[in-house]
Structures are given as structure tokens and as C-alpha cells.
Amino acid sequence: MPRLFNLLLLVVLLWLGGFVWFTRDVMEMPLGDIRNPPPHAAGIVVLTGGRERVPAGFDLLAAGAADRLLVSGVDPHIDKLTLLQKILPPGHPARSKSSCCITLGAMAEDTTGNAIETAAWVEKYALQSLILVTANYHMRRSLVEFRQEMPHITLTPFAVQPEYVHVAEWWQYPGTASVLVHEYNKLLLAYAKACLTPLLGHAT
Numbered sequence: 722m723p724r725l726f727n728l729l730l731l732v733v734l735l736w737l738g739g740f741v742w743f744t745r746d747v748m749e750m751p752l753g754d755i756r757n758p759p760p761h762a763a764g765i766v767v768l769t770g771g772r773e774r775v776p777a778g779f780d781l782l783a784a785g786a787a788d789r790l791l792v793s794g795v796d797p798h799i800d801k802l803t804l805l806q807k808i809l810p811p812g813h814p815a816r817s818k819s820s821c822c823i824t825l826g827a828m829a830e831d832t833t834g835n836a837i838e839t840a841a842w843v844e845k846y847a848l849q850s851l852i853l854v855t856a857n858y859h860m861r862r863s864l865v866e867f868r869q870e871m872p873h874i875t876l877t878p879f880a881v882q883p884e885y886v887h888v889a890e891w892w893q894y895p896g897t898a899s900v901l902v903h904e905y906n907k908l909l910l911a912y913a914k915a916c917l918t919p920l921l922g923h924a925t
Contacts, residue, residue: 747861752880753879765790772884789823794835826839851876853867
């Protein structure tokens with residue numbers, strides 16, 4: 722019984738230590754700045770899930786940060802024209818690129834699905850580099866998932882800060898704390914999957 726208790730205590734302490742690292746990683750993650758865009762890439766992929774993400778992707782496209790844009794995880798009932806009218810103000814430069822350079826992906830339902838959907842898009846257009854746009858708390862897991870699915874692609878993170886996630890003082894906001902705990906647990910699963918996949922593949 723004492724051994725079991727010690728083992729459980731060790732697991733809890735490791736989890737807590739990892740969570741402290743994760744929250745600090747999120748707090749210290751540089752946020753993307755459209756006034757100082759990242760080096761030019763072949764494509765931009767935006768992972769839906771927050772109001773700040775899609776406009777940031779369109780702004781990057783308009784700024785010439787990449788030649789193509791994929792919005793992954795879009796509601797299948799929303800068409801491109803409706804999305805542009807909802808997100809972009811009249812006269813936004815990205816509107817002129819809607820037919821040639823913007824793709825809406827409606828197949829993904831989670832981050833793994835985003836990676837799979839993006840991999841198909843990358844293969845279709847023979848892209849070699851991507852700017853990845855998502856929330857700062859979601860970026861670490863997204864990079865793990867995308868690198869597992871597309872190890873040959875160069876990924877540049879462009880993190881955004883959601884208004885409703887108060888990362889700097891997360892312990893004072895139960896909603897933010899819940900988001901971070903949930904995301905941290907998913908990150909652990911993503912790391913586990915990334916470690917086990919090569920072993921399972923080798924075993925087969």
C-alpha cells in the first residue's frame with residue numbers, strides 16, 4: 722500500500738511539474754505581430770476555434786507572408802463568401818485572393834484532423850513550408866501533431882492571444898485554468914502518441 726501511495730504521489734508531482742512548465746511556456750510564447758510578419762512561407766494554415774485566429778491568417782495573406790491560405794476545421798455549412806463577409810471588412814486585400822488562394826477545410830473536427838487535412842492540402846500544392854496560426858495555449862500541441870503528420874514541412878508558429886484566456890493570471894480565472902488543464906492533458910497524450918507511433922510501426 723505505501724508503494725502504491727508513493728507511486729501515485731510521484732505521478733501527481735510529475736503532472737504538477739509539467740503543468741507549471743506548460744503554463745510558463747504559454748505565457749512566454751511570442752505572439753505573432755502582423756506589423757512584423759514571419760519570413761515568407763509557401764502556405765498559411767489557420768486552425769479554427771477562436772475569433773482571433775482567422776483574421777490573423779487573412780492579414781498574413783494580405784501582407785504577402787505566404788501565397789496560399791487554408792482555414793482548417795470550418796463549419797461545413799459556411800461557404801467562402803459568407804466567411805469573408807463575416808470576418809473581413811470591405812476592401813480588405815485578402816478579399817481579392819479568395820478564388821485563387823484561399824481554401825476552406827471542413828473535414829477536421831480536432832487537432833489531429835487539422836493535421837491530416839493540412840497534409841492533404843500541402844501535398845496537393847506541393848508546399849514545403851507553413852505558417853501555423855492558432856492560440857498560444859494550443860500552439861505546442863498543434864506543432865507536435867503537425868510535425869508527426871508532416872515531418873518534412875518547415876513550420877513557423879504565429880500565436881494569437883484569445884481575449885477570454887487570461888494566461889498571465891490563470892489561477893484567478895477558473896475558466897482559463899480549466900482551459901489550460903484540459904489542453905495540458907491533451908498535450909501529454911499528443912506526446913505519448915508521438916513517442917509510441919514509431920515503436921508500434923516498427924513492431925508491425
